[in-house]
Amino acid sequence: MRINPKDPAEILYPWTSTKITICFLLVISFTYISYSLKSVLPSNLCREQYSVTSHLQSEAPATPSQPISPPAPAPLEPQEPKTNLSHIVFGIAASANLWGNRKKYVKLWWRPDQMRGNVWMDQPVKVEPEDEHLLPPIKISSDTSKFAYTHRKGHRSAIRLSRIVTENFRQGMENARWFVMGDDDTVFVPENLVRVLQKYDHNQFYYIGSSSESHLQNIYFSHNMAYGGGGIAISYPLARALEKTQDKCIARYTGLYGSDDRLQACMAELGVPLTKEQGFHQFDVYGSVFGLLAAHPVAPLVSLHHLDVVDPIFPNMERVQALQRLNVPMKIDPAGLVQQSICYDKMRSWTVSVSWGYAVQIFRGIFSPREIEQPARTFINWYKKADFIGYEFNTRPVSRHPCQKPFVYYLTNAVYNKNTNHTATEYVRDQAPNPQCNWKMANPSRIDRVQVYKAYDPHIWDKSPRRNCCRILPSKKKKGTMAIEVGACNEDEVVELR
Template sequence: MKDSEKVFWDSMKNPAGNHHITAAFNSQSRTSSKLLLCLIFFISFTYLIYSLKLLSSPRLCSDSQPFSSSAVDPLHNLTTTAAISLPTSSQNQTELRHVVFGIAASAKLWEQRKNYIKLWFKPEKMRGTVWLDRKVKIDEDSDELPPIRISGDTSKFAYKNRQGHRSAIRISRIVSETFRLGLKDVRWFVMGDDDTVFVTENLLRVLRKYDHTQYYYIGSLSESHLQNIYFSYSMAYGGGGFAISYPLAEALVKMQDRCIQRYPGLYGSDDRMQACMAELGVPLTKELGFHQYDVYGNLFGLLSAHPIAPFVSLHHLDIVEPIFPNATRLQALDRLKIPMELDSAGLLQQSICYHKSNTWTISVSWGYAIQIFRGILSPREVEMPSRTFLNWYRRADYTAYAFNTRPVARNPCQKAFVFYLSNALQTNSTTGQTVSKYIRHRAPQPACKWKSPSPSSIEFVKVIKKADPKLWERSPRRNCCRVMKSKEKKTLMVEVGICKDGEISEV
């Protein structure tokens, strides 16, 4: 056993020894406590003397700051400087001058489709370029259109898709070619086709939601579920239009030609663009107001039950029927411009209400059409588009849409009475109040045996609505509509506006 261990065990066995050790330890502890108290007293006394000296010393006078007449609060000065250097939100918001359009067009269809561009493009307010595959004749109406340029040579790029056309490569490079023009003060590049019609005020409302200094790829999908499966649910369809922020376009320019070379088997321009977005790691930001309209037939069901989102674009106008009956495609779109100029934010926005005494359901698609149904239909049903259109794939049924739809009513008593926009005007410039008039569409109406009043007694519907340019600055919600008393014969009066507290769509 070690000596130290022996001493320890001896002390444990001898209680008297333990007592001496404890006494020595207690004596040492008392000495340490006295020293600690002395140290605390010394520190406290020193702090007291220092504080008294500081309080008794005179304050700095203004002479100590020879270049200032008063003492300056550095924190206050910093805050004031920051406030001056930062612009207000209204000064900094995105305007049309910050947007550049790149429009894909073909020389073969130019004479016909340039008229769609003239409907929405305003050369004095907007910037953009039409990119053609070859030169076309310049007519007198060229001052109503964007400048025309010929796309660059793409013969060096391989194209191996047997079902498509290699013009897809040319179109996919339009954003990059537009960027290389070197335009100043650009925040967004917006891509569209020559048969795309934009509601530019609503486009701005969408773009203002996003930080243009970050990477954004904004657009929407096809209406066809099969199209989205075949191409991608992560792809913006170019016909409906899509927007790319300036920094993302700058990054795209640096790598797109290499990216395109890696995808010779893709079909179109849209999927090539999405492939490059995937390589850049940028997802699609979906906005429901961009419309590809991959459908055939009548758009009425889609337009009369528009999603609760700004209406941004239409496409495939040569394929679908005119949006108003008894009019050409251009005439119909020109009529839509009337409410667009009065209240673009509210264009095509649906409101649902009920005529209680007549037991009618009323659906208002402001600026476009009104439907009156016999009986009570729930908002859940009315907000679904009725299938007045056909799928892009002719043999596909309603399950091949990428959204919910409802069948057109077969029961003659449930068939809607439709009233199309006739005219609209502003009645009060101070309040922004508008009145729009809708005339009943003279379509064959089958006989109904229900005893409830028939909407056939109504010839006109007038809608009173205040323009609401800040509609999309609030959380998304349908406007409410209310049936009003009318002094005019055969006329139904409806008011549309912000829902009041507690107001919902119910009977």
């Protein structure tokens, strides 16, 4: 049989293209399988573990048995001390014409050894030798004649007064946190001012104060304005920002009336709202402020303004003399000053309201706390034609019936017993006659004096605001005396009407 010879290409190139392709695929598959197997082989895992272990051992302590200690914590930065009087710079707005009389108010609260600040005058005044160490230094305000003032009824001194914080800032006082301004007829309660400012971060922008008692005043000026007489507190960084821009700001508001509305206009440009604190009192009222103090809001008493306008806070006394009497409980327990408590003598159907350190009231009948906590209208509005709806808060009439007019007892003495940590205050009945009453119930006129015992609690404002409770105590003394205990409410204690 004849066999045909092969094609010469097959003899020279025995691998065809098809075979080559198949072999190439087999090589790739084998390589992939080998790589996959190596990645899971125990020897490879051991090598990786050994590598990690070797790395850790190279950084471990020399003694393998010694446990590794965690890194030492970073040292804590020392905490800033709480705000105190030394951190506050006061600026008192005054005028040479009135300083001779009004400096008496400043002497009541100023503490030369603890406070710093200045009285800003429109012109020089004579400083009496006895006053030199009892009052703040007197400074003369910068000339403001370059600023325009176009309000028809105001006085251009408002421009000078609006710059008090800025001028105080430019004095360069060290370690200042707050700049507080007020008028020369304002009395501050320093400890309570500090308590209020401690609530806020002095490193932030804060503009703190309160509104007017007159609703119309707030409408005419602004509900967002702190009234300067009642006191304004401005944090250091905000005072710094104000100092940079205030003169340009004042030039833009030539038609405003006073100093505090000019200041608020600049605050609005800086975007800083008013932080309201109820203890700053503008006292835009006339007459007796008894109703306001006897039903003080649950907030520390910070300031009293317009003391030349309102009646003396205690009857039958001069203004300064009356404030000196209030100074006694103010020094003993400033946190509790004029704080209201409400309780009932249910056997005699009496309602009792205590304004600690100021006055006690006894009412015939049982009144709800909701009514008694409203100030009685013993005063009239700043706008004398305005009726009772012209106030910024709820008020009530002094009495709706002659028999319901309260019997009022004013503070006569206050003492503190450091051994028991309690205060004892005594209140004597006002001699102003009460109307005749034919009601067949016990007559409070038989009570000549009230004695109130209260635990000293300087931290009352570190807790959530709540009125103290009061309790009528069994009287162990002569018949004309009522004894009352005032203090923090016990658990589940409620002021119940019946």
